[in-house]
Amino acid sequence: MSASMNYKELSIGELNRNKILNAAEKEFALHGFKGARVQAIADRAQLPKTNVLYYFKSKESLYLALLEDILRLxxxxxxxxxxxxxxxxxxxxxxxxxxxxxxxxxxxxxxxxxxxxxxxxxxxxxxxxxxxxxxxxxxxxxxxxxxxxxxxxxxxxxxxxxxxxxxxxxxxxxxxxxxxxxxxxxxxxxxxxxxxxxxxxxxxxxxxxxxxxx
Amino acid sequence: MSASMNYKELSIGELNRNKILNAAEKEFALHGFKGARVQAIADRAQLPKTNVLYYFKSKESLYLALLEDILRLxxxxxxxxxxxxxxxxxxxxxxxxxxxxxxxxxxxxxxxxxxxxxxxxxxxxxxxxxxxxxxxxxxxxxxxxxxxxxxxxxxxxxxxxxxxxxxxxxxxxxxxxxxxxxxxxxxxxxxxxxxxxxxxxxxxxxxxxxxxxx
DNA sequence: TAAAAACTAGACTATTTGGTCAGGTTTATT
DNA sequence: AATAAACCTGACCAAATAGTCTAGTTTTTA
Incomplete structure (x- = not known):
């Protein structure tokens, strides 16, 4: 999936979710849950803020989705x-x-x-x-x-x-x-x-x- | 200074500063700088919020004062x-x-x-x-x-x-x-x-x- | 081709937050 | 005893923030 050719084969939704998760992981890692800003996550994902909230119900939902992935590591x-x-x-x-x-x-x-x-x-x-x-x-x-x-x-x-x-x-x-x-x-x-x-x-x-x- | 007898001999200002520093250390440890709330620090110190800002110029000043203490450890x-x-x-x-x-x-x-x-x-x-x-x-x-x-x-x-x-x-x-x-x-x-x-x-x-x- | 679903995005709202202000009380100093 | 300094505190302000709303566009499906 790291190859850009693979990226092309994802739906728009999957592509955006991945961008948001990657951006959120960096922002939550740097600022913590409370210190991270939804706008900053959106900026890093290069998407409008309301898009982040369209794909993930809330800041907390996004955080919990990431945490669950991490526990699997x-x-x-x-x-x-x-x-x-x-x-x-x-x-x-x-x-x-x-x-x-x-x-x-x-x-x-x-x-x-x-x-x-x-x-x-x-x-x-x-x-x-x-x-x-x-x-x-x-x-x-x-x-x-x-x-x-x-x-x-x-x-x-x-x-x-x-x-x-x-x-x-x-x-x-x-x-x-x-x-x-x-x-x-x-x-x-x-x-x-x-x-x-x-x-x-x-x-x-x-x-x-x-x-x-x- | 941990003995209550010693506490009695401190000025009001010194006593309050210590209370604020102790409360702040717990709040910053739990929530981080951005996640900690001045009101929560005040609550834990059992002082009004404006007293915290009377003794420490700002939330950031308080944080830096604590960090400096910690580095000495x-x-x-x-x-x-x-x-x-x-x-x-x-x-x-x-x-x-x-x-x-x-x-x-x-x-x-x-x-x-x-x-x-x-x-x-x-x-x-x-x-x-x-x-x-x-x-x-x-x-x-x-x-x-x-x-x-x-x-x-x-x-x-x-x-x-x-x-x-x-x-x-x-x-x-x-x-x-x-x-x-x-x-x-x-x-x-x-x-x-x-x-x-x-x-x-x-x-x-x-x-x-x-x-x-x- | 038309309709449904997915996606987009600026404007807006309600709430929270750090910090200021003004006037009061208490303590310390002269 | 009077004055100065230290201390206290509720009300308030401006900015920041998460999330909602609405209407539009694009993509997918039938």
Whole structure:
């Protein structure tokens, strides 16, 4: 869909919805839900404001539609990992997947961060259902790896919090990171940061880094 | 100043300024600069709105006063570390200090995060001066530790980013963390998370955890 | 080809918001 | 005790904002 030839094959409505969603993601990422202006979203989408409200019932509907898309990003191959898998492989790929999302969808990550910091008013259902059961399942797998001696003793909750913290940081705090580095991070820089992070976390857990990530 | 006896000895103006700053920190942490309402800050401070504007020239002045306070929090004993110091000791204490700020001043951490995610419009000077020179100095010390074989080869920038990411995560994403844990983190939980983080990062760097943090 | 549906867009409304104003009260100073 | 300074506060203003309305144009469907 990123090729302009593909764009031509969408209906006018689909094309405009995508333009609005892309524009809104940037505005909500930069200003938050309350700070974002419908007019600014319209300007960035290069559409009249009333068009935005024609396609999305309200500013809030637009925000919630985006948030729902973003929550789907967090699905990963770690979701299906079992006790029989190699924890070093699974965790390394999970970190790499998360870093790739931070590289490709930094505004999505920022929107998620803002939603959490703002008290997560729109995530109650997600938290209580999907997120809690996902967490329970992953914690259980990690515990079994520890029990089987495949992984050094660690608290599975803190391990996951630390993986999220570091991988999402590259998106959320990119302004600070780029300022301190003196330049934006390239794809190659992200790859290096990914390998560095995998090494830190796996070594910190007593695991050996898979050669693919060295 | 936390003792009520001390409060009695402040002038009316100082007492009100503190009330406003405390209220504002919570409102800006929850809603961001644009999303926070002067009336809501006044309500939380239990003062009329025009009193807030009597003590602070504008909403923006109030925000900048708070931000300046917050930037001072990041000063730490790591600031003065030298090549002659033990990296395990220095890094362990730095992580512990950062976690303690996350525990005691979560709203300050959230305000800082929001400011960065919002593009850091008010941090240009801070970034270009203090932050850059602090970073250059710390990176130099870390590089010398590596050169002397005191620390495993690692990228000093990524190491610091990862320390900030994880320690600040406990404040910024506390809503998610508390939801997944099913309860808020106690001081003892924070101590455990701190030790866990110190172990992860120091082991990940080939360092031995000081016994104080085991 | 005509009608229905989708799309467009400027004008407008009601509400919210940051900040000002004017006059009052209380506290501090002389 | 009188005056100055600090503090207080409801009413008000101008600007900004989300969303509605209405009538037009374009595209799709029958």
């Amino acid at each position: 967090w699905n990963s191959r770690f979701d299906e990992a079992t006790v029989g898998d190699d924890p070093a492989e699974v965790l390394a790929h999970y970190i790499a997947d998360k870093m790739e999302i931070s590289r490709c969808r930094p505004d999505a990550s920022k929107m998620f961060a803002l939603e959490i910091i703002n008290g997560a008013p729109n995530l109650n259902e997600f938290f209580k259902d999907q997120h809690a059961s996902w967490m329970a399942g992953r914690v259980d797998v990690i515990k079994q790896w520890i029990d089987q001696g495949k992984l050094a003793a660690t608290d599975p909750h803190y391990l996951l919090f630390n993986i999220w913290a570091t991988s999402q940081h590259y998106a959320d705090f990119s302004v600070q990171i780029n300022e301190l580095r003196g330049k934006p991070m390239t794809q190659s820089d992200f790859a290096e940061a990914t390998n560095n992070l995998i090494k830190l976390i796996l070594t910190g857990c007593g695991l050996t880094v898979p050669s693919k990530f060295e | 990041w000063n730490s004993r790591f600031d003065e570390a030298t090549v002659g110091d033990d990296p395990a000791e220095v890094l362990a204490h730095y992580i512990a200090d950062k976690m303690e700020i996350s525990r005691c001043r979560p709203d300050a951490s959230k305000m800082f995060a929001l400011e960065i995610i919002n593009g850091a419009p008010n941090l240009n000077e801070f970034f270009k001066d203090q932050h850059a020179s602090w970073m250059a100095g710390r990176v130099d010390v870390i590089k010398q530790w590596i050169d002397q074989g005191k620390l495993a080869a690692t990228d000093p920038h990524y190491l610091l980013f990862n320390i900030w990411a994880t320690s600040q995560h406990y404040a910024d994403f506390s809503v998610q963390i508390n939801e997944l844990r099913g309860k808020p983190m106690t001081q003892s939980d924070f101590a455990e998370a701190t030790n866990n983080l110190i172990k992860l990062i120091l082991t990940g760097c080939g360092l031995t955890v000081p016994s104080k943090f085991e």
